[in-house]
Amino acid sequence: MVLIGQVNVRFRFIKVLKSGHKVEVVDGEEMEAIRKDFHGYTTNLIRLTPGRWLVHDRYKNLANELYDFKWRSSDVVVMTYPKCGTTWTQEIVWTMRNNPDLDNPEGATTLLDRVPFIDGDMNIPDDIPADSPFLAMSQGFRKLCPDADPKDGFSLQLSKVLPDPRTIKTHLPFSLLHPSLLDTVKVVYVVRKPKAVAVSYHHHSRLFSVVGFQGPLEKFVKYFTEGNLVYGPYWVHVKEAWEQREHPNLHLVFYEDLKADIMGELRRLDTFLGTHLTDTQLAKVAEHTSFNQMKARSKEYDSFAIPEVIQSEGGFFRRGQSSDWQNKFTPELEAYMDAWVNEKFDFGIQFK
Ligand code: A3P
Numbered sequence: 392m393v394l395i396g397q398v399n400v401r402f403r404f405i406k407v408l409k410s411g412h413k414v415e416v417v418d419g420e421e422m423e424a425i426r427k428d429f430h431g432y433t434t435n436l437i438r439l440t441p442g443r444w445l446v447h448d449r450y451k452n453l454a455n456e457l458y459d460f461k462w463r464s465s466d467v468v469v470m471t472y473p474k475c476g477t478t479w480t481q482e483i484v485w486t487m488r489n490n491p492d493l494d495n496p497e498g499a500t501t502l503l504d505r506v507p508f509i510d511g512d513m514n515i516p517d518d519i520p521a522d523s524p525f526l527a528m529s530q531g532f533r534k535l536c537p538d539a540d541p542k543d544g545f546s547l548q549l550s551k552v553l554p555d556p557r558t559i560k561t562h563l564p565f566s567l568l569h570p571s572l573l574d575t576v577k578v579v580y581v582v583r584k585p586k587a588v589a590v591s592y593h594h595h596s597r598l599f600s601v602v603g604f605q606g607p608l609e610k611f612v613k614y615f616t617e618g619n620l621v622y623g624p625y626w627v628h629v630k631e632a633w634e635q636r637e638h639p640n641l642h643l644v645f646y647e648d649l650k651a652d653i654m655g656e657l658r659r660l661d662t663f664l665g666t667h668l669t670d671t672q673l674a675k676v677a678e679h680t681s682f683n684q685m686k687a688r689s690k691e692y693d694s695f696a697i698p699e700v701i702q703s704e705g706g707f708f709r710r711g712q713s714s715d716w717q718n719k720f721t722p723e724l725e726a727y728m729d730a731w732v733n734e735k736f737d738f739g740i741q742f743k
Contacts, residue, residue, distance in 0.1 A: 412439040431603030444623035474591035475583040476646040504531025512544035583646035626735035647743035682711035
């Protein structure tokens, strides 16, 4: 039995995945209790061990396909725990590879189509209506998979047929993907200060009704520090990447470094990706992917968000700052998080 927030949770074993993870389902009364905090969770959660990854029930049907996904050597994967700056990095990487002179009309299409979120399907309710804004904005799926049923996972299907060069986003940790991944593709892994991740993830979980979190930051931080949010323990996610940081196909980026020195970070990325861009091109990429520009042209991200939360706290593009967490943390909560960071991130990483 495990404590989730204030709830005693029992797990019921159901199967073993190709990755070797044991799948246990959180259901019944326990799931009902979690739903009191997360109103959008209409289906069950499952826990994958080792790692104690917490994912939606739908993941168990996608897991083996994701594990066996046919990566191409030209692929670049943007991998992060949620809210570390994935969207920003996706746009940076795609623009560097596909649109460095900002003259590619595809650059104006939605990022979700250009850089599919390969495991994103597990976050979409089974009963998604055909006229959902989420599906409506996925024109790439409609175009490239005209006969496919979105219920079979539209991001996964889109990822399979996307032409080269593919840039693909995942929130999965290394251990849920095939062990040959890093020997096959380049991975850009983004990390962010845990307090900023918690603030941003709290906002995200209130913003989208499919999550529907109801409660203050303090309560959310408890879920976060206990590894009981979807995508599981942040410290294990980061540790798995940190252990691979010397691998030539892994490029580790700190969100805070992107904010502090975008040109320096773009030059580092340019070397890693082998894009050979000039400083003029990199400056264009920096401008095009700035917070204000991305926010202005990515309105579709808020089309399925809760308007009252957008009004009071902002939308998907909330603040885009390194230190905004300071406006949200009480001294007590900060002390609690500092102690937790010292305990869990004891493998050498120094957050900025
Ligand atoms: P905040 O909530 O702190 O504003 P993800 O893309 O992984 O969901 O991360 C989202 C976080 O990155 C949000 O942080 C969001 O505002 C921020 N972000 C998105 N685009 C950005 C950009 N171009 N520049 C800086 N931050 C950006």
